[in-house]
Amino acid sequence: MPDRPMIAIENVSRFYASYRALDDVSLEIGAGEFFSLLGPSGCGKTTLLRLIAGFDVPTSGEIRIDGVTSTLLPANRRPTNMVFQNYAIFPHLDVGENVAYGLKRLKLDAAEERRRVSDALDQVRLTGLDRRKATELSGGQRQRVALARALVMRPKVLLLDEPLSALDKKLREEMQVELRSLQKAVGITFVLVTHDQYEALALSDRIAVMFGGRIAQVATPKEIYQHPRTRKVADFLGGMNFLGARLVAERGSDVAVETARFGTIRLERPKGFAAPDGRVTVGIRPERLRLLWDDERAPHELVGRVENRAYFGEVTHLTIGVDGLEKPLSMIETNDYGADDLPLGAEIRLAYDPEAFVLLAEDGVGR
Amino acid sequence: MSSAAITSAPDAPKPATGGRWRHSEEARGLAMISPTLLYALALLLVPVLLVVAYSFWTQNYLEIDRSFTLENYRQALTEPIYRDLFVRSLWISLLTSAITVGFSYPIAWFISFHGGAHRNLWLFLVTIPCWTSYLLRVMSWKVILGYGGVLNTGLMSVGLIDQPITSLLYNANAVVITLVHSWAAFAILPIYVSLQKIDRTLIEAARDLGDGPLRAFLRVTLPLSMPGVISAFLIVMIPTVGDYVTPKLVGGKDGVMIATAIQAQFGKGANWPLGAALSVTTMVLVSLVAAAVVLSLRVAVRRIR
Amino acid sequence: MLQRLRYLPFLPVYVAVYFLFLYLPILLLPVFSFNDAATTTLPLAGFTTKWYASLWGNTVLLQAARNSLVVGVCVSLLSTILGICAARAITRYRFRGQKPATGLIMAPLFLPEIIVAVSLLMIVLQMGLELSLVTVILGQVVFCIPYAMSVLVSGFEGFDRSLEEASYDLGETALGTFRRVTLPVVAPAIVSSLLVTFTISLDEFILAFFLSGTEPTLPVYIWGQLRFAAKLPGVLALGSLMILASVVLLTVAEVLRRRAERRTRATLAP
Numbered sequence: 047m048p049d050r051p052m053i054a055i056e057n058v059s060r061f062y063a064s065y066r067a068l069d070d071v072s073l074e075i076g077a078g079e080f081f082s083l084l085g086p087s088g089c090g091k092t093t094l095l096r097l098i099a100g101f102d103v104p105t106s107g108e109i110r111i112d113g114v115t116s117t118l119l120p121a122n123r124r125p126t127n128m129v130f131q132n133y134a135i136f137p138h139l140d141v142g143e144n145v146a147y148g149l150k151r152l153k154l155d156a157a158e159e160r161r162r163v164s165d166a167l168d169q170v171r172l173t174g175l176d177r178r179k180a181t182e183l184s185g186g187q188r189q190r191v192a193l194a195r196a197l198v199m200r201p202k203v204l205l206l207d208e209p210l211s212a213l214d215k216k217l218r219e220e221m222q223v224e225l226r227s228l229q230k231a232v233g234i235t236f237v238l239v240t241h242d243q244y245e246a247l248a249l250s251d252r253i254a255v256m257f258g259g260r261i262a263q264v265a266t267p268k269e270i271y272q273h274p275r276t277r278k279v280a281d282f283l284g285g286m287n288f289l290g291a292r293l294v295a296e297r298g299s300d301v302a303v304e305t306a307r308f309g310t311i312r313l314e315r316p317k318g319f320a321a322p323d324g325r326v327t328v329g330i331r332p333e334r335l336r337l338l339w340d341d342e343r344a345p346h347e348l349v350g351r352v353e354n355r356a357y358f359g360e361v362t363h364l365t366i367g368v369d370g371l372e373k374p375l376s377m378i379e380t381n382d383y384g385a386d387d388l389p390l391g392a393e394i395r396l397a398y399d400p401e402a403f404v405l406l407a408e409d410g411v412g413r
Numbered sequence: 414m415s416s417a418a419i420t421s422a423p424d425a426p427k428p429a430t431g432g433r434w435r436h437s438e439e440a441r442g443l444a445m446i447s448p449t450l451l452y453a454l455a456l457l458l459v460p461v462l463l464v465v466a467y468s469f470w471t472q473n474y475l476e477i478d479r480s481f482t483l484e485n486y487r488q489a490l491t492e493p494i495y496r497d498l499f500v501r502s503l504w505i506s507l508l509t510s511a512i513t514v515g516f517s518y519p520i521a522w523f524i525s526f527h528g529g530a531h532r533n534l535w536l537f538l539v540t541i542p543c544w545t546s547y548l549l550r551v552m553s554w555k556v557i558l559g560y561g562g563v564l565n566t567g568l569m570s571v572g573l574i575d576q577p578i579t580s581l582l583y584n585a586n587a588v589v590i591t592l593v594h595s596w597a598a599f600a601i602l603p604i605y606v607s608l609q610k611i612d613r614t615l616i617e618a619a620r621d622l623g624d625g626p627l628r629a630f631l632r633v634t635l636p637l638s639m640p641g642v643i644s645a646f647l648i649v650m651i652p653t654v655g656d657y658v659t660p661k662l663v664g665g666k667d668g669v670m671i672a673t674a675i676q677a678q679f680g681k682g683a684n685w686p687l688g689a690a691l692s693v694t695t696m697v698l699v700s701l702v703a704a705a706v707v708l709s710l711r712v713a714v715r716r717i718r
Numbered sequence: 719m720l721q722r723l724r725y726l727p728f729l730p731v732y733v734a735v736y737f738l739f740l741y742l743p744i745l746l747l748p749v750f751s752f753n754d755a756a757t758t759t760l761p762l763a764g765f766t767t768k769w770y771a772s773l774w775g776n777t778v779l780l781q782a783a784r785n786s787l788v789v790g791v792c793v794s795l796l797s798t799i800l801g802i803c804a805a806r807a808i809t810r811y812r813f814r815g816q817k818p819a820t821g822l823i824m825a826p827l828f829l830p831e832i833i834v835a836v837s838l839l840m841i842v843l844q845m846g847l848e849l850s851l852v853t854v855i856l857g858q859v860v861f862c863i864p865y866a867m868s869v870l871v872s873g874f875e876g877f878d879r880s881l882e883e884a885s886y887d888l889g890e891t892a893l894g895t896f897r898r899v900t901l902p903v904v905a906p907a908i909v910s911s912l913l914v915t916f917t918i919s920l921d922e923f924i925l926a927f928f929l930s931g932t933e934p935t936l937p938v939y940i941w942g943q944l945r946f947a948a949k950l951p952g953v954l955a956l957g958s959l960m961i962l963a964s965v966v967l968l969t970v971a972e973v974l975r976r977r978a979e980r981r982t983r984a985t986l987a988p
Binding site: 438439441442443445446447448449450452453454456457458459460461463464467516519520523527533537538539540541542544545546547548549550552553554556557559561562563566570594597647648651652653654655656657658662672675676679685688689692695696699 | 758800924
């Protein structure tokens with residue numbers, strides 16, 4: 047948890063008639079953090095962002111920004127600025143006028159205003175484009191203008207509402223790198239809303255994963271990928287092989303579970319985890335399974351058949367049927383040794399590391 | 414929006430508290446529309462209700478007797494001159510809307526399917542004549558159709574006829590021609606809009622499944638454009654039933670419509686309750702006929718499938 | 719285009735005939751207004767501008783024109799302002815009663831005009847008001863709001879609410895946002911609505927006929943003249959001028975409306 051929260055969300059709910067867009071959410075975001083709100087559409091992440099920006103008012107709960115209670119403060123009196131999903135570039139103004147829009151209220155002298163506008167344009171690599179018409183910009187340029195227009199206000203928090211979703215894949219990846227280095231350069235808090243797990247993983251210091259108006263888990267990208275708390279979080283953040291298991295022993299924070307084909311596995315028990323009937327789910331990421339070639343041996347092995355194969359260029363996705371397992375396992379293998387040439391039905395051996403398993407709470411449990 | 418997130422919550426706290434409610438969409442929307450709504454209430458709904466009220470009252474010279482009576486409606490529905498006027502007005506408006514919709518559909522179809530990049534220009538050209546003065550357009554038809562008018566003198570000067578045709582003006586046909594001209598754009602626009610909404614791949618799918626162009630049109634395009642046809646029908650039929658200018662200028666004795674009788678009750682005749690009853694009866698009758706037409710159109714289209 | 723119409727070779731012909739039918743009446747008026755004869759017969763007699771000249775000294779006509787101008791300006795301003803409120807309410811907010819409220823406001827489009835006129839006449843006289851240009855204005859506003867609405871709604875629909883939110887977010891107040899963002903972006907739609915409603919008011923006859931009392935507008939004046947065959951050429955000249963005015967105003971309105979549409983579309987993300 048950060049020392050001094052820049053944003054503190056305390057028991058915030060937002061209901062629309064009987065629909066709970068946000069349900070008792072509490073969260074702290076630190077100064078200078080790159081924080082992502084990740085989740086499927088309708089999970090409440092955009093609602094939360096709009097509450098922070100001041101476009102909406104929570105049904106209950108409090109929001110503090112930089113120590114100031116801001117729950118009912120309108121957007122124009124908050125030290126936050128937003129990059130909109132569709133960028134919301136003012137169509138009747140040129141690039142320079144768009145960037146200077148908020149500065150006009152500050153009544154700076156003309157030279158100072160010009161300097162700040164051109165600095166902001168330099169920052170987003172749009173140097174010299176200030177007389178360009180708003181209607182003549184490409185998608186990427188519009189996004190840069192939106193960034194410059196917000197950053198020129200020197201906000202304490204920059205809010206980004208799916209800023210990359212309108213761009214094509216290549217441009218999106220470029221902008222991800224740029225956003226990350228921009229945040230490092232300006233050093234302010236960024237709050238990013240996204241439904242793209244790779245974007246959240248690549249950019250963030252911490253991520254909050256949301257479902258159904260609630261926060262399921264808040265953690266660093268690595269933590270959240272490697273130790274997802276619930277099955278839903280694990281599933282949303284990429285492929286995962288889920289296995290039913292039975293709790294056989296508990297000692298402090300360690301537990302032992304028994305699985306159908308992977309034997310008894312020792313796992314760390316997450317805080318607040320409970321399995322009253324002893325039935326649990328464990329998971330292992332596809333890339334943590336590895337094919338064994340020729341006479342290669344591993345401490346933990348399993349035999350299976352290739353049921354399906356999909357070629358992805360640098361890797362091949364394999365579906366492996368294993369006797370005694372309800373569902374086949376999926377795994378990802380690099381193509382260095384010829385995984386892409388494995389015939390369907392071929393018998394293979396795979397290696398796994400018991401340490402790679404995670405214990406998963408059922409949804410709604412162990413928040 | 415995931416359906417799992419929508420939970421019915423009868424015990425959910427109500428957001429309608431003080432400052433938080435004033436921020437709500439509901440409050441802002443109502444506040445925003447209220448000036449216009451109040452204006453329409455005061456100068457449209459209240460006056461129309463007054464007309465309805467008057468239709469149940471009686472006029473004695475300058476006094477209004479406010480006791481309830483159906484006498485005005487008895488008069489409106491049984492006196493032969495009003496009955497004839499109602500029948501003729503309904504017939505003319507029905508004919509006008511049928512002809513207008515029928516002749517406009519190909520134009521709307523042409524603009525929607527073959528208008529290319531200039532669709533908006535085509536639409537604009539269609540609407541221009543309809544925006545110019547209605548009175549002047551009716552007058553122009555009088556000039557065209559008159560005994561010594563453009564059509565007669567034109568035909569005579571090229572030698573097609575040697576006597577002016579007298580049956581052009583001052584009858585119901587002249588009224589229908591003029592009304593069809595007046596309302597063309599009002600029919601084209603709604604049909605065009607509903608044609609534009611049709612996903613073109615649906616038509617391709619019909620062709621792909623073996624329909625010829627005509628069958629694909631009858632089984633896909635036409636049914637899907639029905640909402641437009643129906644609103645075109647209504648938007649032409651209902652207003653034309655009460656048209657005043659056209660019958661007055663080009664209708665002659667055989668083309669008089671109900672509006673002339675209504676107007677008379679507010680002018681020389683000065684029997685407001687009867688005028689009100691005639692107005693209300695007109696609206697009710699035209700609504701009934703329109704409903705019947707809409708129903709039969711729907712049935713007809715269902716048959717084609 | 720024509721190649722794609724090979725199944726329907728007659729369609730272009732039909733379209734041409736239809737357009738001829740549409741335009742014939744409004745093109746004939748100007749033609750005969752320059753014709754050197756008191757009757758509207760073919761062949762044409764010769765070119766003259768005397769009918770136009772005769773309009774100039776006609777004080778009754780000039781007074782009617784002035785009345786029409788006053789009414790037109792008031793009606794276009796009022797109906798556009800009320801149209802802005804309603805169009806903004808229905809494009810921007812969702813609230814209970816939205817459908818019936820919109821239905822009532824748009825109802826004059828679907829009502830016989832004479833019934834609107836009669837009901838207004840009754841309420842005005844019932845309240846003991848004198849018929850005057852004011853009553854014409856009040857009545858025509860009811861009739862013009864639906865047209866103002868349809869122009870404005872199409873202009874406002876392209877207007878993304880995030881533009882206003884961006885403005886608040888950058889520190890601007892509600893009033894400042896309206897002045898610096900909303901107004902400039904939707905300005906073309908508003909001007910277009912002003913022009914359209916002005917044109918409708920200028921040409922509107924029935925309501926003016928019932929509600930104008932002793933102060934005629936141009937259409938009411940023309941109506942009075944139609945009884946006299948000798949006055950026809952003068953009316954044709956006047957009518958031609960009015961048609962010209964309508965066409966010019968509507969063309970400007972259309973150009974503005976389309977520019978507004980293009981502009982709001984172009985800046986929103988794909």
